[in-house]
Amino acid sequence: MFHFLQKHIQEIINPTDDEFEIIQSFFVKKKFRKRQFLIQEHQPVHEIFLIEKGILKSSIIDSSGKEHILQFAASNWWISDFAGFFKQETSSLAVDCIEDSEVYALSYEDLNLLCRKVPVMEHFFRVKSNFGYVALQQRILSLMSKTAKERYEDFIKQYPGFTDHIPKQLIASYLGVSRETLSRLYS
Amino acid sequence: MFHFLQKHIQEIINPTDDEFEIIQSFFVKKKFRKRQFLIQEHQPVHEIFLIEKGILKSSIIDSSGKEHILQFAASNWWISDFAGFFKQETSSLAVDCIEDSEVYALSYEDLNLLCRKVPVMEHFFRVKSNFGYVALQQRILSLMSKTAKERYEDFIKQYPGFTDHIPKQLIASYLGVSRETLSRLYS
Numbered sequence: 492m493f494h495f496l497q498k499h500i501q502e503i504i505n506p507t508d509d510e511f512e513i514i515q516s517f518f519v520k521k522k523f524r525k526r527q528f529l530i531q532e533h534q535p536v537h538e539i540f541l542i543e544k545g546i547l548k549s550s551i552i553d554s555s556g557k558e559h560i561l562q563f564a565a566s567n568w569w570i571s572d573f574a575g576f577f578k579q580e581t582s583s584l585a586v587d588c589i590e591d592s593e594v595y596a597l598s599y600e601d602l603n604l605l606c607r608k609v610p611v612m613e614h615f616f617r618v619k620s621n622f623g624y625v626a627l628q629q630r631i632l633s634l635m636s637k638t639a640k641e642r643y644e645d646f647i648k649q650y651p652g653f654t655d656h657i658p659k660q661l662i663a664s665y666l667g668v669s670r671e672t673l674s675r676l677y678s
Numbered sequence: 679m680f681h682f683l684q685k686h687i688q689e690i691i692n693p694t695d696d697e698f699e700i701i702q703s704f705f706v707k708k709k710f711r712k713r714q715f716l717i718q719e720h721q722p723v724h725e726i727f728l729i730e731k732g733i734l735k736s737s738i739i740d741s742s743g744k745e746h747i748l749q750f751a752a753s754n755w756w757i758s759d760f761a762g763f764f765k766q767e768t769s770s771l772a773v774d775c776i777e778d779s780e781v782y783a784l785s786y787e788d789l790n791l792l793c794r795k796v797p798v799m800e801h802f803f804r805v806k807s808n809f810g811y812v813a814l815q816q817r818i819l820s821l822m823s824k825t826a827k828e829r830y831e832d833f834i835k836q837y838p839g840f841t842d843h844i845p846k847q848l849i850a851s852y853l854g855v856s857r858e859t860l861s862r863l864y865s
Contacts, residue, residue: 551823553822553824559822559823561818561819561822573815574811574816577809577812578812583816584819610797610800613797613801614793614800617793617803620804620807621764622764623811624807624811625760625765627814627818628760628761628770628814629761629770631748631818632748632770632771634822635740635746635748635821635854636738636744637740667822
């Protein structure tokens with residue numbers, strides 16, 4: 492059952508069997524249906540989620556009611572409102588499922604306790620946080636300085652194989668373009 | 679000389695005197711003049727920088743030659759092209775000084791060696807990385823979903839006291855508005 496979790500962690504560190512017993516005891520497996528919310532806006536953010544199956548997104552609704560998508564995530568990715576989680580404030584983002592999904596949830600208290608009990612996990616989460624930062628930096632530079640066509644190419648590169656699974660309307664919202672502009676980029 | 683560094687680190691962890699001796703031995707103090715570059719685009723990124731004095735910015739030049747500013751940073755902040763640094767790739771960003779600046783530089787190899795020698799530093803850098811992520815998420819949501827006026831208010835909040843030290847042209851570039859639009863936001 493926890494084979495997926497073990498493999499994911501072993502991409503970065505190599506815990507002993509005893510350490511892995513402790514690690515897996517902190518994670519809670521959860522299933523969500525398509526369109527179900529893991530995090531809703533303006534609520535406390537209790538958990539971060541490692542995705543085993545499915546596709547999810549994080550997004551914000553602006554004052555005019557329009558949805559802006561920050562990130563998509565699929566198997567082997569983490570998702571949450573990390574700002575709300577790390578600052579232990581209420582969420583700015585919503586996180587919901589584009590497909591039925593299975594995730595491993597880790598609470599804020601458990602993340603910190605786990606790092607104290609199994610110190611190699613501190614290294615694991617530092618590296619993960621660094622790469623999360625890298626992904627956001629690329630997203631921000633893309634938004635600030637690139638054309639719609641270049642942003643679409645970045646999307647294809649960052650999310651290989653996602654295009655078939657994500658409704659075009661959501662891809663348009665991620666790119667910040669209209670559905671019509673997106674159609675032109677496809678051709 | 680290293681009192682500033684010690685105070686900065688003690689905001690998050692409490693190393694012993696012996697540990698602090700090791701920690702400070704990894705940092706190299708450097709001085710830069712106004713307009714001098716710490717990192718240039720398309721070059722290897724060797725170091726991250728903790729700022730003691732001065733004001734710096736990280737930015738990207740788009741294909742039309744226009745500068746887009748990702749972040750400003752002053753005393754007690756870290757700056758680099760973190761994406762280039764953590765992936766050990768060439769930089770997308772340039773980092774340069776808005777004022778004469780004094781920084782503590784830490785190389786990639788030394789960061790990893792330091793975390794192995796003084797494990798509490800792994801925790802320090804995990805927390806720092808988390809907060810860096812939070813700042814970028816706020817920046818991205820601001821860019822995606824807010825009006826120029828709201829972005830200006832976010833800027834004031836995130837960089838209290840910076841407005842007097844940063845030329846208005848650079849603030850306009852950070853906000854993604856023209857110099858004329860910025861003047862209207864001020865009034």
